[in-house]
Amino acid sequence: MEKKKVALITGITGQDGSYLAEYLLELGYEVHGTVRRVALEDPQNRLSRILHIKDKITLHSASLESFPSFFKVFQEIQPDECYHLAAQSFVSYSFEDEFSTMNTNINGTHFILSSLKNICPTCKYYFAGTSEMFGKVEKIPQDETTRFHPRSIYGISKVAGYELTRNYREAYDIFACTGILFNHESPRRGYEFVTRKITSVAAQIKLGLANEIRLGNIEAKRDWGFAGDYVKAMHLMLQQESPEDYVIGTGETHSVKEFLEVCFGHLGLNYEDYLVIDPLFYRPAEVNLLIGDPAKAKKELGWETKVSFEELVKMMVDHDLEWQSRIHDLHKKAA
Numbered sequence: 001m002e003k004k005k006v007a008l009i010t011g012i013t014g015q016d017g018s019y020l021a022e023y024l025l026e027l028g029y030e031v032h033g034t035v036r037r038v039a040l041e042d043p044q045n046r047l048s049r050i051l052h053i054k055d056k057i058t059l060h061s062a063s064l065e066s067f068p069s070f071f072k073v074f075q076e077i078q079p080d081e082c083y084h085l086a087a088q089s090f091v092s093y094s095f096e097d098e099f100s101t102m103n104t105n106i107n108g109t110h111f112i113l114s115s116l117k118n119i120c121p122t123c124k125y126y127f128a129g130t131s132e133m134f135g136k137v138e139k140i141p142q143d144e145t146t147r148f149h150p151r152s153i154y155g156i157s158k159v160a161g162y163e164l165t166r167n168y169r170e171a172y173d174i175f176a177c178t179g180i181l182f183n184h185e186s187p188r189r190g191y192e193f194v195t196r197k198i199t200s201v202a203a204q205i206k207l208g209l210a211n212e213i214r215l216g217n218i219e220a221k222r223d224w225g226f227a228g229d230y231v232k233a234m235h236l237m238l239q240q241e242s243p244e245d246y247v248i249g250t251g252e253t254h255s256v257k258e259f260l261e262v263c264f265g266h267l268g269l270n271y272e273d274y275l276v277i278d279p280l281f282y283r284p285a286e287v288n289l290l291i292g293d294p295a296k297a298k299k300e301l302g303w304e305t306k307v308s309f310e311e312l313v314k315m316m317v318d319h320d321l322e323w324q325s326r327i328h329d330l331h332k333k334a335a
Contacts, residue, residue, distance in 0.1 A: 004030040008079040010064075010112065011086030012057070015188040016128070018049035020083060020231040025056055027235075032077050034062040034070070034086065049188050064108025067115070074119040081238050083126045084112050087161075088154070098153040105157035106164075113168045113176070121174060124238040127165040129180040130158050131223065131249070131290045141223075141293040143247050144180070162245075175243045182223035182249030182292040184230040185312060187319035194256060195224070195316065198263050203320040205274055206267045207328055213271070214278040218256040223249040223291045226307035226315075236301040249292020250305050262313040267321070 007024050011017045012033025024031050035047070047054060060076070062069040064086055086108065088101045109127065116123050134142045135151035150156045162178045169176040189196040194215065204210035225248075233248045264271035297303045307315070 004028060005080045006030045006032065006077060007081045007083065008073070008077060009033045009083045009085060010062075010108075011084075011128075012059070013047055013050055014085060015049065015186055015190070015227050016085050016184070016231055016234075017083075018053075018188060019186070019228045020085070020234060021050060021053060021057055023228075023231055023235065025053060029081075031057040032060060032073075032079065033057055034060050034073060036061070036063055064104050064111070067111040070111050071115045071119065074115040074123075078120050079123050081124045081126070082112065082116060083128075083234055083238075084109060085128045087128065087158075101153045102157050105154070106160045109161040109164050113164055113174070117168060117172050117174060121172065124175040124243075125165070125168075125177070126234050126238055127161055127176065127178045128234075129162050129178040129245070130155065131180060131182040131292060133159050133162065133180065134290060137289060140289065141249075141251065141291040143293040144245055144296055166245075169243055175238070177237050177243040178245045179230075179234055179237060180245065180247045180292075181230055181233075182225065182247070182290060184225045184227040184248075185316060186227040187316050188227070189316070195259060195313075196320075198256075198259055199313070199316040199320045200324070202263050202267055202269070202271075202317055203324040206269065206321060207324055209324065209328060212274050212276050214276045214280075215256065215260075216278060216280070218260065218275075218277070221253045221255045221289045221291070223251070223253050224259070224309055224312060225250045225305045226312050229305045229307055233297060233301060233303045236297075236303055240300070244296075244300065246297045246301065247292045247294055248297055248303070249294050250309070251292060251294055252309060253289065253291040254309055258309075259313060262310055263317050266314050266317055 007029045009017050012021055013035055021031050060073045062073050087105045132155035133148045133150055134146055135155050136149040138147050148159050150159055165176045165178050168174045185195045201210055201213040230248055260271040
């Protein structure tokens with residue numbers, strides 16, 4: 001009987017981690033994930049995205065602030081593949097707490113790479129890059145050769161992680177690659193992100209539970225895809241003969257305004273009747289236009305996105321409408 005491949009996912013409780021864990025289980029992997037100890041103590045809230053598969057995976061307590069905790073995990077499980085998805089990833093928060101964002105994202109990446117190099121150097125490593133690394137873009141669309149000009153501490157920390165990954169690949173012959181993923185969303189997206197904020201508040205407005213939505217720059221444009229599609233690209237990168245970095249995106253760009261139009265329109269509403277532009281939600285340094293060129297990924301990985309922009313928005317708002325309805329009904333019964 002062929003031995004199962006062993007995969008380690010940092011950030012397994014997040015949107016991408018949960019979809020990736022599901023996908024690797026489908027492929028027959030033995031799946032391990034790292035979580036903070038506090039998550040193990042409060043599983044209903046902090047493990048909500050993976051509760052349905054919790055009995056099929058193994059969780060380990062580890063912190064991106066602690067080198068020994070990751071060294072111990074690598075010693076214990078000796079993974080064949082490592083997907084490093086954990087990070088402080090909310091861009092607006094990175095402006096508020098620059099130091100913890102830098103320390104967590106850069107040191108955590110370094111701790112994991114060093115543990116891998118010393119314990120299991122044949123383990124293939126994936127680093128979660130981001131389109132925020134491009135920031136103030138020099139060309140449209142952005143591909144693997146586009147120069148980085150990050151406009152947030154989060155973007156800067158991810159450029160540092162990208163360079164650490166490249167350095168370990170070149171200096172130590174580690175199979176290490178970076179996926180430069182453009183915005184990818186789903187019903188599992190955190191509520192602090194603008195897309196989930198829009199779909200959840202729109203659902204509340206439809207149900208009469210809210211009467212306005214407050215946003216910042218609705219002219220900002222992003223390349224939005226479905227997270228469930230994007231995790232498959234992560235896996236494909238580690239199945240290649242040699243490590244390469246890849247841009248993963250749809251090749252289309254849409255504004256926050258368009259997202260509002262599709263979302264509210266799907267509910268039979270006009271977003272303009274509820275929108276309040278609030279300066280509080282403008283970034284100190286805005287990134288106005290991000291659009292990826294996934295030609296290399298399509299050619300070399302055979303990857304392409306399956307879910308369209310409109311399908312993605314409708315999927316998210318349908319989920320939130322059902323969820324908000326359920327919560328509202330529970331509150332009415334409790335009253």
